[in-house]
Amino acid sequence: MAIRLALIEVHSLCTRALSHAGLREDSCRALANTITACERDGEKSHGLFRLPQWVRALHLGKADGTTAPALHDIAPSAVMVDAKRGFAPLAVEVGLPTLIQKARANGIAVLTLREVFHYSALWHECELLASEGLVSMAFLNSKSFMAPAGGTDKVFGTNPMAFGFPRPPSSPPLVFDQASAMMARGEISLMGQQGLQLPGGCAVGPDGQPTTDPAAALLGAQLPFGAHKGSCIAMMVELLAAGITGGPFSFQQREEDCDDTSASPTRTSETIVAIDPVRLGGVSSLDALYGHTEQLFEALAQNPEVYLPFSNRHERREKSEAHGIEISQELFEEIQLLLPGVK
Amino acid sequence: MAIRLALIEVHSLCTRALSHAGLREDSCRALANTITACERDGEKSHGLFRLPQWVRALHLGKADGTTAPALHDIAPSAVMVDAKRGFAPLAVEVGLPTLIQKARANGIAVLTLREVFHYSALWHECELLASEGLVSMAFLNSKSFMAPAGGTDKVFGTNPMAFGFPRPPSSPPLVFDQASAMMARGEISLMGQQGLQLPGGCAVGPDGQPTTDPAAALLGAQLPFGAHKGSCIAMMVELLAAGITGGPFSFQQREEDCDDTSASPTRTSETIVAIDPVRLGGVSSLDALYGHTEQLFEALAQNPEVYLPFSNRHERREKSEAHGIEISQELFEEIQLLLPGVK
Numbered sequence: 001m002a003i004r005l006a007l008i009e010v011h012s013l014c015t016r017a018l019s020h021a022g023l024r025e026d027s028c029r030a031l032a033n034t035i036t037a038c039e040r041d042g043e044k045s046h047g048l049f050r051l052p053q054w055v056r057a058l059h060l061g062k063a064d065g066t067t068a069p070a071l072h073d074i075a076p077s078a079v080m081v082d083a084k085r086g087f088a089p090l091a092v093e094v095g096l097p098t099l100i101q102k103a104r105a106n107g108i109a110v111l112t113l114r115e116v117f118h119y120s121a122l123w124h125e126c127e128l129l130a131s132e133g134l135v136s137m138a139f140l141n142s143k144s145f146m147a148p149a150g151g152t153d154k155v156f157g158t159n160p161m162a163f164g165f166p167r168p169p170s171s172p173p174l175v176f177d178q179a180s181a182m183m184a185r186g187e188i189s190l191m192g193q194q195g196l197q198l199p200g201g202c203a204v205g206p207d208g209q210p211t212t213d214p215a216a217a218l219l220g221a222q223l224p225f226g227a228h229k230g231s232c233i234a235m236m237v238e239l240l241a242a243g244i245t246g247g248p249f250s251f252q253q254r255e256e257d258c259d260d261t262s263a264s265p266t267r268t269s270e271t272i273v274a275i276d277p278v279r280l281g282g283v284s285s286l287d288a289l290y291g292h293t294e295q296l297f298e299a300l301a302q303n304p305e306v307y308l309p310f311s312n313r314h315e316r317r318e319k320s321e322a323h324g325i326e327i328s329q330e331l332f333e334e335i336q337l338l339l340p341g342v343k
Numbered sequence: 344m345a346i347r348l349a350l351i352e353v354h355s356l357c358t359r360a361l362s363h364a365g366l367r368e369d370s371c372r373a374l375a376n377t378i379t380a381c382e383r384d385g386e387k388s389h390g391l392f393r394l395p396q397w398v399r400a401l402h403l404g405k406a407d408g409t410t411a412p413a414l415h416d417i418a419p420s421a422v423m424v425d426a427k428r429g430f431a432p433l434a435v436e437v438g439l440p441t442l443i444q445k446a447r448a449n450g451i452a453v454l455t456l457r458e459v460f461h462y463s464a465l466w467h468e469c470e471l472l473a474s475e476g477l478v479s480m481a482f483l484n485s486k487s488f489m490a491p492a493g494g495t496d497k498v499f500g501t502n503p504m505a506f507g508f509p510r511p512p513s514s515p516p517l518v519f520d521q522a523s524a525m526m527a528r529g530e531i532s533l534m535g536q537q538g539l540q541l542p543g544g545c546a547v548g549p550d551g552q553p554t555t556d557p558a559a560a561l562l563g564a565q566l567p568f569g570a571h572k573g574s575c576i577a578m579m580v581e582l583l584a585a586g587i588t589g590g591p592f593s594f595q596q597r598e599e600d601c602d603d604t605s606a607s608p609t610r611t612s613e614t615i616v617a618i619d620p621v622r623l624g625g626v627s628s629l630d631a632l633y634g635h636t637e638q639l640f641e642a643l644a645q646n647p648e649v650y651l652p653f654s655n656r657h658e659r660r661e662k663s664e665a666h667g668i669e670i671s672q673e674l675f676e677e678i679q680l681l682l683p684g685v686k
Contacts, residue, residue, distance in 0.1 A: 072624050077420045078450030080624035107421030108453040108616065112623050135587060137579075151646035155639075163579045165586065174582070176575040226569020228650055232519045233576070235643075236480075236506045239517070243508065243636045244478060244618060246625035251642050269625075273451065273616065275587060280455050281415050281423035282589035282612075293586045296498075299594050300578075303494035307571055 002326040010048060010325065011036045017051055017338035021058040023065035023087075030089035034120045039325045042316040045186045046121045048327055048335065054087070054119065055338050062266075063087060063117040069094045077102050077109040080245075083116035085267060091116050092125050095272075100132055103274040112245045113270040118142070123177035123310075125272060126164030130173030133286050135275040138162040138177075141241040143266045144250035146181050147221040149231035152208035154221045157250035157268075158185060159237035166277075167297070168290045174297070176309035180234035182225040188214050201227075245269040345669040353391065353668065354379045360394055360681035364401040366408035366430075373432035377463045382668045385659040388529045389464045391670055391678060397430070397462060398681050405600070405609075406430060406460040412437045420445050420452040423588075426459035428610060434459050435468050435615075442617050443475055450622040455588045456613040461485070466520035466653075468615060469507030473516030476629050478618040481505040481520075484584040486600060486609045487593035489524050490564040492574035495551035497564045500593035500611075501528060502580035509620075510640070511633045517640070519652035523577035525568040531557050544570075588612040 005013070014032035019025065031054065039047040057063040067084035069091040074080050079098040083091035095111045102109035122138040129136040142157030162177035182202040191198060192214030203217030204210055211217055224230035242249045247269030248256065256266065283289040300306050348356070357375035362368065374397065381389040400406040410427035412434040417423050422441040426434035438454045445452035465481040472479040485500030505520035525545040534541060535557030546560030547553055554560055567573035585592045590612030591599065600609045626632040643649050 074624040075450035075622045076448065077452070078623050105419065106449060107418035108451055109420070110451045110618060110623065112625060114625065135582070148643060148646070148649045151643075151649040153642070153646050155642050155646075163575070165582050174578075176579075178572050178575060182569075225572045226525075229521050229568045230572065231650075232506070232521060232652060235517075236519075238639060239478070239508050239636065243632070243639065244620040244623055244625060246631070246635055249639050249642070252638070275453060277587040279418045280421050280453065280587055281417040282455060282457065282587055288589070289586070292589055293582065295595070296581060296586070296592050299496070299498050299592070300491060300494075303491070303496050303498075306491045306494040307574075309575060 001329045003329060003332040004324050004326050006324040007036055007040055007320060010039050013048070013335055013339070014051060016340065017055055017335060018058070018065075020338065020340045021055045021065065023058060024068070026068075027065065027087055027090040030093050031087050031120075034089045034124050037124055038121060039327075040317055040320040041313045042320070042325075043121060045184065047325075048331060050119060052334055052338060057117060057119075071095060071098060073098065077106045078112070079109070080112045080114065081116075082114050085115050085117060088113065088116045088118040088120055088270065089124075092270075092272075096125065096128060099272060099274050100129070100134065103134055103276045104279070107279040108273065108275045111272045111274070113272075114245050114247050115267055116270060117266070118268050118270055121177055122160055122162035122270075123164070123175045126162045126175045126177065127173055129272075129274050130164040130166045130175060133166050133276070133278070134164075135166070135277055136162075136164045136272060138270065138272045139237045139240040140270045141238050141247075141250045141253075141268055143253040143268075145185060145222050146234065146250075147204060147223060148234065149224055149228045152204050152221060154254065155251050156180065156224070156231075156234045156238055157253070158222065159234045159241070159250070161233065161237050165293070166286065166289070168294065171297075172310055172314045174308070174310060178225075180224050180230055180237055181222045182230070183222070185218070185222070188217050188222070192218070240271045241269045245271060344672045346672060346675040347667050347669050349667040350379055350383055350663060353382050356391070356678055356682070357394060359683065360398055360678060361401075361408075363681065363683045364398045364408065366401060367411070369411075370408065370430055370433040373436050374430050374463075377432045377467050380467055381464060382670075383660055383663040384656045385663070385668075386464060388527065390668075391674060393462060395677055395681060400460060400462075414438060414441060416441065420449045421455070422452070423455045423457065424459075425457050428458050428460060431456065431459045431461040431463055431613065432467075435613075438615075439468065439471060442615060443472070443477065446477055446617040446619045447622070451616065451618045454615045454617070456615075457588050457590055458610055459613060460609070461611050461613055464520055465503055465505035465613075466507075466518045469505045469518045469520065470516055472615075472617050473507040473509045473518060476509050476619070476621070477507075478509070478620055479505075479507045479615060481613065481615045482580045482583040483613045484581050484590075484593045484596075484611055486596040486611075488528060488565050489577065490547060490566060491577065492567055492571045495547050495564060497597065498594050499523065499567070499574075499577045499581055500596070501565065502577045502584070502593070504576065504580050508636070509629065509632070511637065514640075515653055515657040517651070517653060521568075523567050523573055523580055524565045525573070526565065528561070528565070531560050531565070535561070583614045584612045588614060
């Protein structure tokens with residue numbers, strides 16, 4: 001049986017559970033915002049399903065719920081936030097205003113996040129930046145789960161990158177957020193539960209041989225999308241997230257954290273680049289940008305089979321805002337156990 | 344029969360042919376530098392083979408050989424070069440010093456190139472920036488040859504992106520330069536000449552149906568690498584190259600230039616982002632960066648099957664510098680016809 005919750009109830013469940021686990025109030029709110037946004041948009045894989053894992057990270061002391069992120073204004077176009085082993089959403093919230101101000105002042109700017117427990121999606125920050133009229137790219141590494149193309153050792157994380165581009169107020173912004181792995185880890189688990197086989201090329205088993213068995217894939221190593229070219233993207237994400245920040249590479253996060261059974265968050269790094277398109281000399285205003293770039297989206301829309309990322313999200317969003325969302329009875333009961341006053 | 348040429352002879356052939364076609368001296372030199380670098384590194388697809396096409400673009404008046412690129416210092420971290428329909432290598436040469444200075448001063452900077460005839464590889468600028476200790480990304484669109492994933496209309500160019508990352512002086516820098524198309528157009532032609540079939544997923548024919556026939560693929564539309572995810576990368580390249588610069592999108596370049604039979608250059612745009620990793624607060628010096636990032640390359644090197652981009656290039660480079668390069672008799676004769684004093 002499914003339980004229907006209003007979005008305000010989703011937010012409240014998150015803040016109550018996280019606060020009870022010792023997380024500071026501003027971080028509870030920031031984290032609840034992102035979990036609620038994911039549930040609202042139908043992105044279940046980053047929604048309430050992960051709440052017990054965030055709470056567990058606090059109980060195990062892997063994440064620090066008490067520290068405040070420290071903002072360092074490093075250079076005219078660079079800002080760094082040291083999350084001090086706290087969760088990502090608050091660190092992003094602390095860094096974004098300075099990133100936005102620097103991008104507008106200088107044309108382009110970069111925000112790096114260090115020592116961050118990141119367990120959320122990247123599209124959220126790219127959508128926010130797009131709503132400010134900025135183009136953005138975000139890069140995040142994670143504990144290693146993926147071999148480079150041609151290899152069998154887990155060197156790379158699933159290494160998502162996201163991209164956001166502003167559109168006129170009448171359209172949702174263009175945002176994509178995609179792992180460098182061919183399939184998401186959650187999708188592989190789900191196919192295993194359903195007794196399905198994986199498509200070829202998405203993993204090797206623990207023996208290093210290609211496999212279509214979900215269980216073997218989870219024990220072995222995932223593979224990048226698009227063979228060598230996707231592997232290059234994964235390496236770029238690794239170097240932009242962990243390389244330039246001095247943070248641990250994905251294979252080093254694996255060495256730090258032997259908990260292989262869950263996709264538990266680890267101490268990682270994120271890099272966000274923001275570009276102000278009206279400060280580059282090509283277009284004089286956001287309206288001029290839209291007059292130009294909407295022509296591309298119109299050309300794409302002429303082909304109804306083409307998938308434009310983010311296009312379905314806003315329909316789901318409106319529906320959730322009106323009618324709430326559903327979670328399973330099991331998950332609802334699991335979350336009840338995390339709330340104050342429950343033995 | 345193959346003709347062997349010293350690199351200095353390659354350079355001289357280029358400058359003589361281009362100068363004879365009316366190209367200004369500084370642009371001859373810049374273009375000859377990149378053609379020679381491609382021949383030197385064994386990258387034949389951007390080498391002398393294209394010289395007749397550059398000359399043809401000048402004769403047809405598609406490219407302007409007389410204009411000097413104009414540098415516009417737009418914002419503290421943004422510089423724009425208007426190439427005025429001249430060739431890319433000179434425009435890049437004019438813009439890079441300001442890009443480097445701004446990245447070092449501010450942490451990150453962006454160079455946009457407008458109205459540029461780009462017909463070269465992107466790795467060259469990323470290697471140069473890496474040799475200056477800078478991390479870089481370059482994005483270029485082109486005349487449309489590729490449908491988005493799921494579609495059949497040629498909306499996107501083959502849309503290459505390149506990435507460069509510095510390494511210690513004892514190693515070549517890490518550079519990759521890859522089209523968003525699954526296969527390069529030149530590779531498809533070559534497979535056709537050899538009577539081979541294409542792998543699945545790389546093109547649709549003029550009827551919109553998937554094809555493995557090279558001739559049908561060249562008449563139809565290429566497809567992106569890695570399905571939807573590669574298609575998102577192609578769209579990002581399109582928006583970063585042509586979107587933020589106000590330059591023509593790939594499908595608009597196709598409308599401008601109906602010459603479908605050759606991969607002739609068109610009026611396009613390029614965007615290069617440069618990041619100074621020692622200005623971000625994560626690593627205090629290039630030595631500190633290398634102490635950190637070389638660990639990733641060591642982890643990758645433990646798997647001998649893994650392809651590290653750029654790793655083979657330097658062996659070919661040393662060999663070419665010592666022994667020169669070879670081109671076919673046919674190409675040599677074709678180039679002779681472009682030189683002064685030949686009827």
